[in-house]
Amino acid sequence: MARTPYCDKSGMRKGTWTAEEDRKLIAYVTRYGCWNWRQLPKFAGLSRCGKSCRLRWLNYLRPNIKRGNFTEQEEELIIRMHKNLGNRWSVIAAELPGRTDNEVKNHWHTSLKKRVIHNKNTISNEETLVTKSPASSQIADISGPLSPFSSSSEFSSTAEDDFGFLDAFIESMDESFWLDDLSNTPSEIVQNNINDTTNNDGVLVSHNHSSNESFVHGNDFSSFLDAYTESTVDSFWTHPYEGDMSHVPAQLTPLPMESEYFSIVYDEDIWS
DNA sequence: AAATCAGACAACCGCTCCCGA
DNA sequence: TTCGGGAGCGGTTGTCTGATT
Numbered sequence: 001m002a003r004t005p006y007c008d009k010s011g012m013r014k015g016t017w018t019a020e021e022d023r024k025l026i027a028y029v030t031r032y033g034c035w036n037w038r039q040l041p042k043f044a045g046l047s048r049c050g051k052s053c054r055l056r057w058l059n060y061l062r063p064n065i066k067r068g069n070f071t072e073q074e075e076e077l078i079i080r081m082h083k084n085l086g087n088r089w090s091v092i093a094a095e096l097p098g099r100t101d102n103e104v105k106n107h108w109h110t111s112l113k114k115r116v117i118h119n120k121n122t123i124s125n126e127e128t129l130v131t132k133s134p135a136s137s138q139i140a141d142i143s144g145p146l147s148p149f150s151s152s153s154e155f156s157s158t159a160e161d162d163f164g165f166l167d168a169f170i171e172s173m174d175e176s177f178w179l180d181d182l183s184n185t186p187s188e189i190v191q192n193n194i195n196d197t198t199n200n201d202g203v204l205v206s207h208n209h210s211s212n213e214s215f216v217h218g219n220d221f222s223s224f225l226d227a228y229t230e231s232t233v234d235s236f237w238t239h240p241y242e243g244d245m246s247h248v249p250a251q252l253t254p255l256p257m258e259s260e261y262f263s264i265v266y267d268e269d270i271w272s
Numbered sequence: 273a274a275a276t277c278a279g280a281c282a283a284c285c286g287c288t289c290c291c292g293a
Numbered sequence: 294t295t296c297g298g299g300a301g302c303g304g305t306t307g308t309c310t311g312a313t314t
Contacts, residue, residue, distance in 0.1 A: 014284075016308090038299060054300075055283070090302060105303070106281050276314075284306075293296090 013047045017056055025053055026061050059100045066098025070107055079112055
């Protein structure tokens with residue numbers, strides 16, 4: 001279902017993503033967010049271009065992506081919106097929770113387009129028949145082609161299988177995920193984040209960009225994971241953090257830091 | 273059983289848009 | 294106002310898989 005992995009001239013990998021690459025990307029984005037897609041692969045230890053990473057994350061790895069067959073309602077909505085908007089896949093996908101523009105586009109090209117064209121032709125033929133011979137339209141078979149949604153099925157059970165990998169990964173994000181050896185972490189980030197290890201409050205904060213709400217999890221790792229798996233979290237950091245703090249609860253006074261990245265506090269006592 | 277074909281879809285490519293300097 | 298870099302979008306390609314011959 002995918003291309004065979006290979007490398008381009010500059011050594012960037014292309015083609016199918018391996019489970020290991022997925023793991024690295026999920027781990028990195030979950031931990032640091034997507035602060036710069038172009039730079040991200042370098043820090044995440046991936047030999048991929050930023051565009052490839054972005055596409056992989058947005059279309060397949062981020063939480064709450066809905067997989068499996070399109071429902072009758074979804075197909076109906078796609079056809080209706082396409083009629084009004086044309087190939088504006090991102091706009092159409094925005095109306096289908098959990099669906100990506102790529103998935104909607106693919107489904108249109110492989111299934112819906114033919115169906116719509118077939119319907120148009122059928123209707124056109126019928127109109128011709130009606131014009132030429134009103135009686136002949138009565139024997140036209142309109143039951144199949146004129147039922148555009150007859151072949152759609154409910155959300156299949158394979159959708160859960162598709163989430164298996166991500167679920168398993170998230171489940172494996174125990175204490176060791178946060179407290180692992182820093183030797184593999186990009187030195188820039190380690191340096192930036194290790195600036196103030198004397199203040200290891202270790203307060204975990206998550207943030208939802210759409211609602212612009214922040215939630216303080218303290219050291220409650222499981223509540224953070226719940227928020228993450230329910231996709232109510234777009235990014236997170238641990239205190240201290242430098243950035244726009246206007247929406248952060250007052251009790252989390254940010255410490256001045258030079259880091260442009262999320263500040264990650266590694267404190268082995270936090271989770272014990 | 274092997275070969276062929278068509279459908280499905282993951283992923284790449286190039287263009288456009290947006291934003292900050 | 295202009296320019297450059299990064300992100301986003303849509304078109305297209307290439308490979309896998311299941312169905313058919």
